[in-house]
Amino acid sequence: MTMKSPVANLVDVNPKEMVAQNCMTYAYFSDKDKPFKEHPYIFTVDDYSKIISLPHLFARKFDETVDAKVLDLIDDKILNS
Numbered sequence: 001m002t003m004k005s006p007v008a009n010l011v012d013v014n015p016k017e018m019v020a021q022n023c024m025t026y027a028y029f030s031d032k033d034k035p036f037k038e039h040p041y042i043f044t045v046d047d048y049s050k051i052i053s054l055p056h057l058f059a060r061k062f063d064e065t066v067d068a069k070v071l072d073l074i075d076d077k078i079l080n081s
Contacts, residue, residue, distance in 0.1 A: 025056060025057070025058040025059065025060055026051065026054050026056035026058070026059045026060070027040040027059075027060045027061070039061075040060055040061040041061070042061050042062065042063045042066050042067070043059060043061065043062050043067070043070055044066065044067040044069075044070055045067055045069045045070045045073065047070065048070050048073050048074070051070075051074070052074075052077060
């Protein structure tokens with residue numbers, strides 16, 4: 001919680017009309033085929049094409065015990081681009 005920390009005064013906050021530009025992290029909270037769980041879904045290899053097609057720089061949430069292959073595919077994409 002950066003904005004509640006001693007360094008909060010160092011953070012530049014964009015105006016509300018620029019909110020779409022502020023977040024470069026993709027968190028997957030809802031899907032027409034999955035129930036809403038109030039937490040981000042864990043990405044799997046089935047989500048790979050969606051992840052790489054988005055403009056976001058980061059994605060959340062991965063779990064190598066659930067699906068390590070998606071992380072391997074992302075690593076390969078980054079390292080071989």
